[in-house]
Amino acid sequence: MSVSFEGLGLTAELADTMTRLTQVGATLAHMIARNGIEGDLSQAAGVNAGGDGQKALDVIADEAFMDALRDSAVIHYASEEQDDVVDFDTGSLALAIDPLDGSSNIDVNVSIGTIFSIFPAAETHEASFLRPGSEQIAGGYIIFGPQTALVVSFGNGVHHWVLEPGGDTWTRVADPRPLPQDTSEYAINASNYRHWPVPVRAFIDDLVAGAEGPRGRNFNMRWIASLVAETHRIITRGGVFLYPGDDRDGYARGRLRHVYECAPIALLVTQLGGGATDGADQILSNIPNRLHARTPFVFGSSAKVARVAAYYDLPHDETHALFNKRGLFRS
Ligand SMILES: O=P(O)(O)OC[C@H]1O[C@](O)(COP(=O)(O)O)[C@@H](O)[C@@H]1O
Ligand SMILES: [Mg+2]
Ligand SMILES: [Mg+2]
Known part of the structure; x- marks a missing residue:
């Protein structure tokens, strides 16, 4: 597994957390590419906190991220797929995640993703997550499409990595350009x-x-x-x-x-x-x-x-x- 966040001024805790997210991202990318060969990732699996029907991949992704972060710098883990915040033992970060975004597209082979938001952890769950998004120290997504890519901001620009197809190496590519002001x-x-x-x-x-x-x-x-x-x-x-x-x-x-x-x-x-x-x-x-x-x-x-x-x-x-x-x- 290789990914580098060097030169971006990340703390060791944040860099480690990001590395874990990319590890799970690579695993999910391979699993998604094999959908239908072994099992059906779009199978109904239950109902989440928001009352949305869950697909198998919603649950698999949530469990994979939760397991990978359990002994990390994340102490508060909040997921679309869980009613309440999950507490890990120690850590300085609070991470909120939509483990699998675009679930209605799993079975139709259209791009889906993972969205994540990281704050410095506070004393309580409420203080960790019910705060202005301007206090995020990281926010971004992994997209699982024709390319698997990571796009993230650490509060100073936006950065972009692409996953080697079939592998686990993330290569940093050019940062996205500023958005055009207007659009059609x-x-x-x-x-x-x-x-x-x-x-x-x-x-x-x-x-x-x-x-x-x-x-x-x-x-x-x-x-x-x-x-x-x-x-x-x-x-x-x-x-x-x-x-x-x-x-x-x-x-x-x-x-x-x-x-x-x-x-x-x-x-x-x-x-x-x-x-x-x-x-x-x-x-x-x-x-x-x-x-x-x-x-x-x-x-x-x-x-x-x-x-x-x-x-x-x-x-x-x-x-x-x-x-x-x-x-x-x-x-
Ligand atoms: O089906 P609708 O109402 O068009 O909603 C689509 C929106 O719902 C979502 O799928 C919601 O996210 P989840 O798949 O994580 O529940 C968004 O990705 C998308 O923008
Ligand atoms: Mg979503
Ligand atoms: Mg989701």
Whole structure:
């Protein structure tokens, strides 16, 4: 196994924790590549803390990360797949993880990932995790796709490693470039259109109207249903992602979890000069009220994220008026 974090100013504890994450990442990458040859990683396996159905790989990944971190510098381990924080014996770090993101894509051979967030540990579970994401000392993801890659920020830029196919060597490649300020590509699950709040509908209507609409140009849409894959695309070529709250049962605050999904992605994107909000407020400044709290999430190219906030800022009757008077937000 080889990976190097040299030159990035990491403490020995953080470098060791990152090394363990990459070890599990390599193991999972090989397992995922063999899906179907030995067993079915997408088999139903139970229900997690958030009420989501778990797949076999959700549980395997959670157990693999937990085992690998048990005797590490991590003392508090919080996972999407566990109701409560798990305490290890000693350590100075608190780690929150979405062990397997994009579970609905396991069986269809589309990119999935692992998202992680690391804080200095505090006295209590609440103090370790219910805090602003700006206090993260590391946040990032491993993507399992045509390439397995690690993308992480330690608070000073964003760095990128690629796993040798079939091996366990991670090679550092060029850091991602700053996000383009504007973009012509957006990502949202449009099947929920009728459930969205008015500002989101107005924003998307204007994009869909394309060259004939108020924006006077065409936009492209992507929806992979893997937050990690969506983030990797946006980090690579720009774009804006929205998972707003909506009026379906249980979706008032959207679908994505603040602590182990949105905060680490927000760290990456803002380090690259992009924006990350809940529609209005900065994700990195918001404080979640519980470990599995959801949050509406808008991130990506800064001009687009600001534009979404501008739609939210309008008084309700004016947003409605936008449906008739599109000139207001012409770019
Ligand atoms: O199926 P939907 O509603 O489009 O939601 C897709 C979103 O849900 C997620 O799959 C949630 O993550 P998990 O797979 O870790 O539960 C995101 O990766 C993705 O952005
Ligand atoms: Mg997820
Ligand atoms: Mg998950």
